[in-house]
Amino acid sequence: MKITRRDILRLGGGAAIGVTLSPLPWKLLDDISIWTQNASWIPKLPRGPVTWRRTTCALCPSACGVRARCVGGLPVALVAAHGPGAVRGAICPLGLAAHHLAYHPRRLTAPVARVARGVVVRHEPVEAGAVVTVMADAVKEAALSGERIVLIDRRPGRALSHFYAALAAALPGGACVTIPCAEERSLDMLARMAGMPRGTLGYDLESTRTILSFGAPVLEDWVAPGHVARLRAARGCSHRPQVFQVETRASHTAALADRWLRIRPGTEAALALGIARVIVSEGLGDAAALRAARADLWILDQVDLEEVARVTGIAVEQIARTARDMALDRPSLAVGGGDAGGGPLPEDAEIAIAGLNFLLGSVGRPGGVVQRRLLPCPAGLEAAQPDPVMDLAALPDGSVRLLIDDGSSGEILHRSLIARKLAARGTVVSFATHLTGAAARADFVVPTPLWLEWSEECPTPPAAARASFAVTAPMTPAPGATSDPIQLLSRMAEAAGINITAPEDAVALIRGRVDRIVAQRRGTLIDPDGRAIALAEAGSAEAVWKKMLEGARWLDDTVTPVEPERFDLPGLRPDGAGRLAAAARGAIGGAGAANRSRPLLLMPFGSRTTSGEGALPALTVKLTRETSLMPDSGVALMNPRTAGALGLRERSRAVIETAAGRLVTRIVFDSEALPGVAHVAVGPRSEQLGEDGIENEDILSVCEPDQDGCWRAVAARIVEA
Numbered sequence: 001m002k003i004t005r006r007d008i009l010r011l012g013g014g015a016a017i018g019v020t021l022s023p024l025p026w027k028l029l030d031d032i033s034i035w036t037q038n039a040s041w042i043p044k045l046p047r048g049p050v051t052w053r054r055t056t057c058a059l060c061p062s063a064c065g066v067r068a069r070c071v072g073g074l075p076v077a078l079v080a081a082h083g084p085g086a087v088r089g090a091i092c093p094l095g096l097a098a099h100h101l102a103y104h105p106r107r108l109t110a111p112v113a114r115v116a117r118g119v120v121v122r123h124e125p126v127e128a129g130a131v132v133t134v135m136a137d138a139v140k141e142a143a144l145s146g147e148r149i150v151l152i153d154r155r156p157g158r159a160l161s162h163f164y165a166a167l168a169a170a171l172p173g174g175a176c177v178t179i180p181c182a183e184e185r186s187l188d189m190l191a192r193m194a195g196m197p198r199g200t201l202g203y204d205l206e207s208t209r210t211i212l213s214f215g216a217p218v219l220e221d222w223v224a225p226g227h228v229a230r231l232r233a234a235r236g237c238s239h240r241p242q243v244f245q246v247e248t249r250a251s252h253t254a255a256l257a258d259r260w261l262r263i264r265p266g267t268e269a270a271l272a273l274g275i276a277r278v279i280v281s282e283g284l285g286d287a288a289a290l291r292a293a294r295a296d297l298w299i300l301d302q303v304d305l306e307e308v309a310r311v312t313g314i315a316v317e318q319i320a321r322t323a324r325d326m327a328l329d330r331p332s333l334a335v336g337g338g339d340a341g342g343g344p345l346p347e348d349a350e351i352a353i354a355g356l357n358f359l360l361g362s363v364g365r366p367g368g369v370v371q372r373r374l375l376p377c378p379a380g381l382e383a384a385q386p387d388p389v390m391d392l393a394a395l396p397d398g399s400v401r402l403l404i405d406d407g408s409s410g411e412i413l414h415r416s417l418i419a420r421k422l423a424a425r426g427t428v429v430s431f432a433t434h435l436t437g438a439a440a441r442a443d444f445v446v447p448t449p450l451w452l453e454w455s456e457e458c459p460t461p462p463a464a465a466r467a468s469f470a471v472t473a474p475m476t477p478a479p480g481a482t483s484d485p486i487q488l489l490s491r492m493a494e495a496a497g498i499n500i501t502a503p504e505d506a507v508a509l510i511r512g513r514v515d516r517i518v519a520q521r522r523g524t525l526i527d528p529d530g531r532a533i534a535l536a537e538a539g540s541a542e543a544v545w546k547k548m549l550e551g552a553r554w555l556d557d558t559v560t561p562v563e564p565e566r567f568d569l570p571g572l573r574p575d576g577a578g579r580l581a582a583a584a585r586g587a588i589g590g591a592g593a594a595n596r597s598r599p600l601l602l603m604p605f606g607s608r609t610t611s612g613e614g615a616l617p618a619l620t621v622k623l624t625r626e627t628s629l630m631p632d633s634g635v636a637l638m639n640p641r642t643a644g645a646l647g648l649r650e651r652s653r654a655v656i657e658t659a660a661g662r663l664v665t666r667i668v669f670d671s672e673a674l675p676g677v678a679h680v681a682v683g684p685r686s687e688q689l690g691e692d693g694i695e696n697e698d699i700l701s702v703c704e705p706d707q708d709g710c711w712r713a714v715a716a717r718i719v720e721a
Contacts, residue, residue: 048072054081054528054551056458056470057095058451060409060608061155061181062224063458063470064091065553068099075099075452075475081551090225093624094609097617101450102476104615106435106688108447109479123435123445128483131429131444136495138402138427143172147401147423152392154179154409157199157459159513160486160506162381164406167489170500173401175390179411181608182216182337183223183462185344189336190354190369194564200371202465203333205231205241207367210325210332212275214246214268214353215339219253221608222337223463229256242329244322246271249605249637249679250672251339261322265601265677266713267312268345269583272334272352274308275323276300279359284327286361288563303584311585313674331367332360341606341682343412343703343711348583355567364563371559372466375459376520378512380501393709395421406485407432407439407448412613412682414705415441416660431485436688437613446483453478455549457510467556469517471510471548514548515541523556598715599676600642602656604699606630606682616688624684633683634663634699636718637670642677646718653721656680658714660704664721678718 050071057064065081078099080091101107111131112123142149149171151164156178168174180188187201205211205228216222219229232240245257246268254260263271277300279285290297309316326332334356338345345353362368392413400421405413407430415438418428431448432439439445451472458470486509490502503509517523518541525538528551535554538544548554610616610624624630631637636656638648648654648667656663656678665680673679680699703711 046072046074046076053473053475055452055472055475056551056553057091057098058456058458058472059095059098059614060092061157061184061462063461063468064095064224066091066095068452068475070475073475090227090230092221092225092609093620094616096623097619098451099476100617100619101433101615102453104434104617106615108433108435108439108445108482110481111444111446111483112435114441114443114445123440126444128446128481128488131446132488132491132495134427134444135402135404135429135492139171139492139496139498141425142401145401146173148173148175148395148399150175150177150392150395150400150403150421152177152179152403152405152413154406154411154413156180156184157375157462158457159375159378159381159459159509160406160457162377163486163489163502163509166381167493167498167500167502170493170498171496175395177390177392177395179392179409179413181409181411181462182340182344183335184337186216186336186350186353187369187462189347189350190357190363193351193354194358194363194567196371196564197374199374199460201369202372202460203335203463204331204367204370204465205333205463206465208241208331208333209367210242210244210329212244212246212322212326212332212334212356213253213257214272214334214336214345214349215342216335216337217251217253217339217607218243218245218335219256220251221340222253223461242325244325247339248603248674248677249339250670251605259322261314261318262672262674264311264313264674265603266346268336269349269352269580270308270585271312271314271319272349272356273300273303273580273584274305274312274314274319275326276352276356276359277303277305277308278320278323279327279356282324284324285359289358289361289363289567299580302581307585326356326360330360331362331365333357333362333368334360338712339605340608341412341611342604343414343705344709345712346583346710347708348579352580352583358564358567363567364561366561370465370561372460372464373556373559375467375469376513376516378503378509378516380503380512391709392417392421393705393707397421398423400426402426403428404489405430405432405438405442409612409614412611412700413438414700414703414709414711417705417709431483431488434615436615439613446485446488447479447481448485449474449478449482450476452476453482455507455510457513466558467523468553469513469548470553471514471545473549473551511541511545514545517554518544523554525552525554527552595715598658598717600716600718601677602658602703602714602716603677603679603712604682604703605679610684611682614688616684618689621684621689630683631668631681632666633681634665635668635681635683636665637668637673637679637681639673639675639677640669640671642673642675643667643669648718648720654718655721656702656716656718658702658704658716660714661702663699663702665718667720678716 053068057066067081068075069077111126113126153164165176168176243257244259245254246261305316334353336353428442429444430439430442433450452475456472460467484505521536523535525533650669703714705711
């Protein structure tokens with residue numbers, strides 16, 4: 001039989017029609033749909049009564065109030081808490097989807113060890129007892145070799161911080177290192193200069209009239225999501241606080257600010273000193289502060305405004321106008337800290353910024369930098385206070401035998417800084433919830449419960465004007481293999497022969513602090529319904545604890561403002577005066593100025609939500625990256641003139657080269673970008689999203705930190721790939 005092409009087409013067409021009309025494909029599709037919706041790896045929706053519970057978010061130090069919609073007792077939605085008992089009434093994209101983190105593909109449910117076989121790195125299961133043995137052996141070896149045992153406290157101010165300090169004091173060569181958030185960095189510097197205890201200062205934002213921000217996202221997620229923006233909207237046009245933004249990049253805050261000072265990279269210290277020079281020379285500052293600082297004001301005599309204008313790119317008239325506006329519309333605040341993804345500001349810049357607050361009379365007065373009380377220390381740990389805390393950059397290179405990272409915050413800890421401080425046989429142990437960021441590079445990772453899986457404390461937010469305290473309540477079960485850091489570290493100390501006073505677990509430690517707060521009989525308890533109850537009338541410590549688990553929050557009484565007795569401008573370090581003078585002449589932080597071989601300055605940037613080291617829910621990524629609230633990781637924003645001079649096309653792939661390495665990026669034109677600068681986004685990496693095998697390079701791998709731990713401005717060259 002002869003078969004023609006027409007016969008084949010008829011047969012194929014008839015078969016297609018027959019299959020379409022038959023129930024077989026539709027039955028297969030139905031079966032596949034049912035199977036995929038009931039697979040073992042698909043989260044099962046809970047069933048039961050719908051209730052609302054109030055708690056506090058513990059994902060970052062802001063401690064925002066949250067209401068959880070629960071079905072069958074399990075949270076299925078999180079929204080911002082409003083009303084008298086709420087804290088600022090907003091929630092960030094990360095907090096909005098935090099209940100998704102329990103189902104993240106990189107969620108840790110058992111301890112793992114990082115094993116390298118050639119170029120292949122794997123994480124293999126290990127017993128928690130084996131990790132305890134490794135840490136105890138490292139402690140014994142450090143006692144003989146003189147090397148350091150370092151505990152990293154990523155969230156200072158907790159009761160757990162006191163335990164870390166006590167353990168570090170008992171360990172041979174022990175040191176407790178903090179990774180402060182941006183708000184803490186500025187306030188800690190001011191406290192050091194004024195001779196005040198660390199953690200006792202906050203911003204009275206509700207009463208201030210002018211805010212001069214050096215790169216801080218004050219109209220975004222600074223302090224708390226949208227806090228300053230809501231203050232501006234609530235007061236009306238005549239009383240809303242002015243915001244002057246000093247920043248190289250056209251950020252959201254720069255676009256919304258009353259004035260944007262587009263500064264050249266790394267010259268924040270020079271601009272702050274120039275503003276201070278105008279305040280002093282024109283007699284605009286606070287008279288008492290000027291008299292108290294007269295011994296240090298000789299440094300400002302070395303500041304030439306014309307030179308400051310040249311190095312910063314800000315005209316002398318604009319510098320003088322900013323100084324006068326801040327002085328005449330007081331109370332004023334100068335805040336530093338910088339961008340979450342760009343790393344810390346140089347120490348010289350923070351010193352100069354803190355000095356502005358003192359010269360304007362903003363320290364110890366309403367509307368400025370006010371004092372607050374420290375939260376009480378839990379019983380038994382009073383002998384080892386967390387101060388002074390050593391900076392990781394200050395430790396000698398190659399001196400750390402064992403580094404223990406508590407992994408409780410999303411603040412960036414630069415990988416090359418850790419590698420530089422570790423000894424040849426140095427070991428890194430991380431307590432984390434997900435295998436992302438610094439935890440993914442640790443030698444051993446021990447999983448801890450997530451927020452909403454156990455009781456965590458929410459101490460005073462870094463920039464708050466008065467002390468506060470809240471406790472989160474567990475709403476979802478934690479995996480059985482998760483560990484309490486206190487219990488594991490206590491076992492390590494016992495195995496190493498170290499005697500310490502340790503509570504039974506983290507909950508007992510938090511209960512000890514609540515008992516101390518109740519014993520002071522001071523402040524107000526805001527119950528879940530928003531009613532204010534004097535703590536003296538709130539009942540026993542047990543009753544207060546139960547109310548806190550239900551969502552109550554304790555607020556301390558305000559502290560009567562006290563002006564500092566002294567203010568040491570250059571004396572924080574032996575070469576302080578010389579460094580400030582050099583900063584006024586244009587010396588920048590980071591890896592140095594651009595040069596002939598590397599004519600560009602690379603500046604990373606990001607947000608607190610997406611630039612940290614923790615895992616990100618898919619919904620958070622959609623709300624930030626896919627809605628253009630934040631560019632994709634590695635995208636380089638460049639001025640079209642700069643890109644055109646280098647032969648770069650928009651949306652083209654390019655290679656950025658620095659002294660530390662190479663990075664593949666994508667060019668996006670931005671007419672507001674400063675010429676000669678490439679702003680590269682520190683966005684979510686593939687590991688944060690739970691995606692494996694996806695090329696997603698880390699911008700921080702080409703940003704080498706200097707001796708002060710700063711990596712904000714890096715000399716680079718860029719060519720099209």
